[in-house]
Amino acid sequence: MKRILMEITDFFSGMLKVMFKGSRWFYLWMCLLTLIVLAGLAAYTLQMKQGLEITNMREQVSWGFYISNFTFLVGVAAAAVLLIIPAYIYHFKAIKKIVVFGELLAITAVLMAMLFVLVDIGRPERLWHILPLLGSPNLPRSILAWDFIVLNGYLLLNIFAVLYIGCNQYYGKEPDRKIIVPLVMVSIPWAVAVHTVTAFVYNGMGARAFWNASILAPRFLASAFSSGPALMLLIFQVLRRVMRFEIQDGAIFKIAEIIAYAMGINLFLMLAEIYKEYYTAAQHLTPMKYLYFGLDGHKRLVPWIWTSLFLNTIGFFIFLIPRIRKNFITLNAGCIMIFIGVWIEKGMGLILPGFIPDALGEIYEYMPSVYEITISLGILAFGGILYTLFIRTAIAIDTGRLRHKEAPPIVPEEEDTPLAANIMTRDVISVTPDTPVEEIGSTLVKHRISGVPVVDEKNRVIGVVSESDIIFREVYEEPDLLERVANIILPEQYRVQKKKGSYAIDIMTSPPVTARENTPLRELVQVITEKKIKRIIIVNEKEEPVGIVSRIDLVKAIEKISY
Amino acid sequence: MKKRFNRRDFLKLTIAGLTATTLPGCSKNADWQDLFRRRFQELTPDEIKGFLERLEERYSKQYGVKIHIKATPPVEGVVFGYALDLSRCIGCRRCVYACVRENNPSRDIEIQWIRVLRLKKGEFDLEKAEHYYSPELVPEDEYFYMPVQCQQCENPPCVKVCPVKATWKEPDGIVVIDYNWCIGCRTCMAACPYRARKFNWNDPVIPKEELNPETHYLGNRPRMKGVVEKCTFCIQRTREGRYPACVEVCPVGARKFGNLLDPESEIRYVLENFRVYRLKEDLKTEPKFFYFFSIGWG
Ligand code: SF4
Ligand code: SF4
Numbered sequence: 001m002k003r004i005l006m007e008i009t010d011f012f013s014g015m016l017k018v019m020f021k022g023s024r025w026f027y028l029w030m031c032l033l034t035l036i037v038l039a040g041l042a043a044y045t046l047q048m049k050q051g052l053e054i055t056n057m058r059e060q061v062s063w064g065f066y067i068s069n070f071t072f073l074v075g076v077a078a079a080a081v082l083l084i085i086p087a088y089i090y091h092f093k094a095i096k097k098i099v100v101f102g103e104l105l106a107i108t109a110v111l112m113a114m115l116f117v118l119v120d121i122g123r124p125e126r127l128w129h130i131l132p133l134l135g136s137p138n139l140p141r142s143i144l145a146w147d148f149i150v151l152n153g154y155l156l157l158n159i160f161a162v163l164y165i166g167c168n169q170y171y172g173k174e175p176d177r178k179i180i181v182p183l184v185m186v187s188i189p190w191a192v193a194v195h196t197v198t199a200f201v202y203n204g205m206g207a208r209a210f211w212n213a214s215i216l217a218p219r220f221l222a223s224a225f226s227s228g229p230a231l232m233l234l235i236f237q238v239l240r241r242v243m244r245f246e247i248q249d250g251a252i253f254k255i256a257e258i259i260a261y262a263m264g265i266n267l268f269l270m271l272a273e274i275y276k277e278y279y280t281a282a283q284h285l286t287p288m289k290y291l292y293f294g295l296d297g298h299k300r301l302v303p304w305i306w307t308s309l310f311l312n313t314i315g316f317f318i319f320l321i322p323r324i325r326k327n328f329i330t331l332n333a334g335c336i337m338i339f340i341g342v343w344i345e346k347g348m349g350l351i352l353p354g355f356i357p358d359a360l361g362e363i364y365e366y367m368p369s370v371y372e373i374t375i376s377l378g379i380l381a382f383g384g385i386l387y388t389l390f391i392r393t394a395i396a397i398d399t400g401r402l403r404h405k406e407a408p409p410i411v412p413e414e415e416d417t418p419l420a421a422n423i424m425t426r427d428v429i430s431v432t433p434d435t436p437v438e439e440i441g442s443t444l445v446k447h448r449i450s451g452v453p454v455v456d457e458k459n460r461v462i463g464v465v466s467e468s469d470i471i472f473r474e475v476y477e478e479p480d481l482l483e484r485v486a487n488i489i490l491p492e493q494y495r496v497q498k499k500k501g502s503y504a505i506d507i508m509t510s511p512p513v514t515a516r517e518n519t520p521l522r523e524l525v526q527v528i529t530e531k532k533i534k535r536i537i538i539v540n541e542k543e544e545p546v547g548i549v550s551r552i553d554l555v556k557a558i559e560k561i562s563y
Numbered sequence: 564m565k566k567r568f569n570r571r572d573f574l575k576l577t578i579a580g581l582t583a584t585t586l587p588g589c590s591k592n593a594d595w596q597d598l599f600r601r602r603f604q605e606l607t608p609d610e611i612k613g614f615l616e617r618l619e620e621r622y623s624k625q626y627g628v629k630i631h632i633k634a635t636p637p638v639e640g641v642v643f644g645y646a647l648d649l650s651r652c653i654g655c656r657r658c659v660y661a662c663v664r665e666n667n668p669s670r671d672i673e674i675q676w677i678r679v680l681r682l683k684k685g686e687f688d689l690e691k692a693e694h695y696y697s698p699e700l701v702p703e704d705e706y707f708y709m710p711v712q713c714q715q716c717e718n719p720p721c722v723k724v725c726p727v728k729a730t731w732k733e734p735d736g737i738v739v740i741d742y743n744w745c746i747g748c749r750t751c752m753a754a755c756p757y758r759a760r761k762f763n764w765n766d767p768v769i770p771k772e773e774l775n776p777e778t779h780y781l782g783n784r785p786r787m788k789g790v791v792e793k794c795t796f797c798i799q800r801t802r803e804g805r806y807p808a809c810v811e812v813c814p815v816g817a818r819k820f821g822n823l824l825d826p827e828s829e830i831r832y833v834l835e836n837f838r839v840y841r842l843k844e845d846l847k848t849e850p851k852f853f854y855f856f857s858i859g860w861g
């Protein structure tokens with residue numbers, strides 16, 4: 001017992017040390033957030049004293065800014081974990097860290113969402129009435145009671161997963177896959193459930209025409225799957241700067257592509273909704289009219305929703321067009337656009353039209369009061385502080401700065417284990433996308449190699465052609481759907497002219513599996529065995545090929561260190 | 564069932580005990596116990612009695628008036644129904660004010676359980692209804708009036724959505740709220756299609772001389788900040804055989820009330836002799852509040 005206590009105090013004192021040791025920027029950032037939190041606390045104290053009268057909510061619009069933010073944040077929480085799916089499918093190298101950072105973000109977002117509920121309810125000291133056993137949750141009938149359970153379950157699940165991974169690393173052990181994999185497997189559908197149940201809270205109300213559309217839950221997911229990853233992309237880029245977090249550009253662009261699809265679905269569902277309401281033009285149309293064009297001169301929400309629509313549409317195109325999404329300036333602009341666009345759409349753009357006009361046809365125009373905004377900013381800043389500290393701890397554990405004193409020291413990858421740079425074959429022979437297949441074949445034969453990287457005009461690796469690709473071409477020609485469609489619908493001169501399968505670009509494997517020069521041997525082995533490939537192209541920061549590590553190189557390296 | 568209660572009691576007693584002992588001034592002990600009591604519906608008659616006495620004492624001190632709180636149970640064989648004769652209603656809002664005097668709602672950030680809507684003759688579009696009409700004289704020639712209050716739905720969406728069972732339908736059909744259990748989440752307000760539910764946005768203000776001291780626990784006892792309230796068909800009156808205040812005050816007799824199960828009742832007379840309708844029937848909330856027209860424009 002005493003030992004456990006000591007271990008815990010040890011851990012926490014260590015954690016405090018790494019958490020609060022930082023650069024001037026770090027302190028500035030934390031001070032700023034703390035100030036906002038304090039302002040929020042002050043406003044909340046006032047609200048506790050005076051009641052919710054200091055908000056602009058009233059009988060007509062009985063939910064406002066708080067619940068709007070709650071809804072949005074549940075989406076962020078869900079999407080942060082859902083990002084594990086593409087990371088897994090596309091074999092992002094940093095998947096372990098993506099899992100941890102995603103789950104940390106989910107924890108933060110759920111906590112913020114819960115705080116938004118807490119500040120919204122009239123009697124927070126009675127919140128325990130919703131707890132099973134102690135209180136009287138209205139199960140199974142009340143969706144809100146379900147939501148409370150599902151959200152808390154989600155929170156606990158993610159906390160457990162993160163703690164488990166963290167503790168293991170702290171003690172220098174590899175987390176057991178038999179525990180991690182099921183955890184992640186549960187948390188993914190749970191993330192979907194969390195957001196769906198939240199949508200159902202609104203969706204099930206016959207009194208509110210705007211919410212009472214079956215499209216609501218699917219739209220929730222689609223929009224969450226665009227705003228959540230948009231936030232993660234921004235976070236990833238920051239992390240990539242400040243720590244050893246090797247998420248490759250390829251992975252980032254892949255996520256960006258997913259954002260485009262999710263946003264596309266979201267916009268489509270929105271249009272479907274608009275069509276249905278406008279063509280029917282029945283009573284259900286009124287809230288939507290209020291939202292997009294205003295009713296009888298009441299149009300406070302109109303500029304908001306058009307801003308959102310504008311941002312979402314532009315964001316969609318930014319992410320849809322590969323050339324634009326692969327430019328970090330437009331990419332980041334797009335992330336911010338989509339984040340704000342969805343925040344409006346899933347926040348005030350969703351909650352308010354539920355109440356305007358109200359059940360008896362009255363229009364009460366709502367905009368949050370200064371206090372509501374201050375309290376909300378306070379909660380968001382609190383989330384910012386939490387996430388910063390979480391991330392710092394995660395980084396410290398990962399780099400070994402925070403580690404149990406008896407834990408085996410982290411294998412200093414830089415020194416002992418060889419890096420890709422030490423074992424790769426340099427002198428890379430590469431080909432361009434328009435190199436004919438025959439030529440590639442003779443290159444392979446001449447240099448006695450089994451594969452070559454394909455580079456674009458800026459010498460960036462875009463694919464690999466291996467012996468098997470060449471052999472494969474003979475038996476199976478990969479159908480290219482886009483090309484086929486283009487050949488059907490475009491006028492002749494624009495059609496894709498070249499004979500299929502004759503050039504490097506047609507047969508190469510893309511995206512290529514690449515790694516940076518400082519990738520440790522262990523990781524190289526893992527990638528090669530997991531993906532059942534024969535070689536990894538080693539690239540520099542400009543994505544130019546600088547070497548190749550093939551299976552035989554690995555064998556040689558392993559042999560060397562086993563001495 | 565029994566076992567569950569035991570565990571709950573134990574947990575609550577522990578919390579209550581801990582808080583009470585750590586808190587200076589143990590005179591508040593009873594208050595703390597009430598904070599961690601069970602739901603009203605789960606209390607035994609004895610517990611209710613003690614609880615009501617403490618509440619009475621607290622309220623009397625707070626308002627400086629002796630306040631009486633009862634918890635008259637529903638009468639067997641009674642389900643209340645209401646009918647409103649739109650052809651008679653003159654839109655004078657006397658029901659609104661009588662309700663305020665009877666039911667102790669807050670006067671600051673005004674809460675009124677009844678809303679009278681003014682509609683143009685020849686139209687029945689709620690979106691075009693005027694809520695804040697104030698002519699010199701009512702009735703006005705080109706309008707008619709439709710008062711709306713809690714419809715005491717047989718199938719109440721407000722009850723369904725409440726996450727903590729703070730609101731429920733009593734056996735006599737009245738939908739009530741336990742103001743000491745409501746967490747103020749306002750989900751029920753979003754779910755009610757008739758805007759019947761009101762929230763206490765601040766500490767309710769009731770002038771001492773206007774306070775009605777005859778109250779019911781589930782009805783018109785003074786409420787607190789942060790909870791939801793609504794019309795209860797004057798539960799404090801009707802469970803004792805009296806008319807709701809609004810029925811009594813209506814100068815033109817537009818409001819009818821009675822026991823739906825009693826074939827001799829006024830409400831049954833209306834249902835059998837006039838064509839009635841209910842608001843938003845399409846939502847299947849099955850209100851026990853009927854509207855009818857007994858005469859032409861006249
Ligand atoms: S009218 Fe509204 S508050 Fe009254 S029972 Fe029906 S849903 Fe509930
Ligand atoms: S406001 Fe009160 S009565 Fe209404 S749903 Fe919430 S807890 Fe239940």
